[in-house]
Amino acid sequence: MKDIRSPIDIGQKWLEDARTRAIESPSARVVMAYFGPIDHPKVEQLIAEAEAASLAMEEAMPTRKRMMNVLVEGLENVHHHSLPSHRDASFALLVRDDHGYRISFGNTVPLAMAALITHRVGIINEMDEADLKEHYLKLLSNSARSEHGGAGLGLLTMARKSTKPIVVRTARLCTEAAFLTLKLKVEA
Numbered sequence: 265m266k267d268i269r270s271p272i273d274i275g276q277k278w279l280e281d282a283r284t285r286a287i288e289s290p291s292a293r294v295v296m297a298y299f300g301p302i303d304h305p306k307v308e309q310l311i312a313e314a315e316a317a318s319l320a321m322e323e324a325m326p327t328r329k330r331m332m333n334v335l336v337e338g339l340e341n342v343h344h345h346s347l348p349s350h351r352d353a354s355f356a357l358l359v360r361d362d363h364g365y366r367i368s369f370g371n372t373v374p375l376a377m378a379a380l381i382t383h384r385v386g387i388i389n390e391m392d393e394a395d396l397k398e399h400y401l402k403l404l405s406n407s408a409r410s411e412h413g414g415a416g417l418g419l420l421t422m423a424r425k426s427t428k429p430i431v432v433r434t435a436r437l438c439t440e441a442a443f444l445t446l447k448l449k450v451e452a
Contacts, residue, residue: 274435274443275299275353275370282368282447286359295365296358301351302371307339314358321360324452330425331358331365331450337418337425338369338446346371347441364427364452370445378434378442384416385446389429396424427451 279299286292295317298310314335318328335358342354350372357368373381391399400420423430431447 270353272350272353274437275355275372278370278433278435278443278445279355279357279368282355282357282370282445283359286357286361286366286368289361289363291362292366293360294357295360296356298357299355302339302342302346302354302356303351304343307336307343310339310356311336317358317360327364327450327452331367333425334365334367334422334448334450337421338367338448341418342369342371345373345377347373350437350441353443362452363449365450367426367448367450368445370443372437372441373444375436375440375442378444381419381444381446382432382434384419385430385432388419388423391423393424396420400424422446422448425450 276299279297283294283297287294296310296313298306300306302310311332315328315332318331323331335356339356342356346354354371355369357366359366388396400417403417403420419430426448427450433445433447435443437443
């Protein structure tokens with residue numbers, strides 16, 4: 265797989281872009297920013313950092329729970345679905361401002377997966393809460409899910425716990441891979 269652009273360079277650029285956009289508000293504060301491989305121990309570490317920061321800010325329980333749900337699902341998706349050859353290009357960003365949390369994730373995925381996720385997010389963004397819940401329950405009862413999900417439950421969970429729209433961006437790296445980012449909001 266010959267890269268046109270380095271996924272690490274793209275990952276760093278998009279993390280900085282997400283950070284710059286997220287801290288445009290004078291009240292914005294970076295809670296957590298990480299760039300590099302996201303494995304299970306890193307997922308646990310980042311979740312612990314976010315929870316400790318939320319507790320220190322005396323965040324209301326409902327907001328903290330929604331933020332944690334979105335963060336866990338996003339980090340797990342990056343952990344399980346990053347291309348092994350490009351794990352070092354992954355990132356996660358959590359910012360708190362007067363309106364709530366801004367969360368961004370980025371990783372390299374197969375080109376077909378980037379297209380599928382972009383399509384799914386478009387559909388999810390058009391669903392109301394009742395549709396999201398109904399679709400979630402149908403997928404939950406689907407026995408065709410794999411050990412790592414794969415049915416879209418993570419995206420639906422993030423959509424149900426965040427404020428729409430979910431913003432998805434992709435950058436084609438080569439004929440087989442793309443860099444994918446998701447941006448979400450959790451209102452306080």
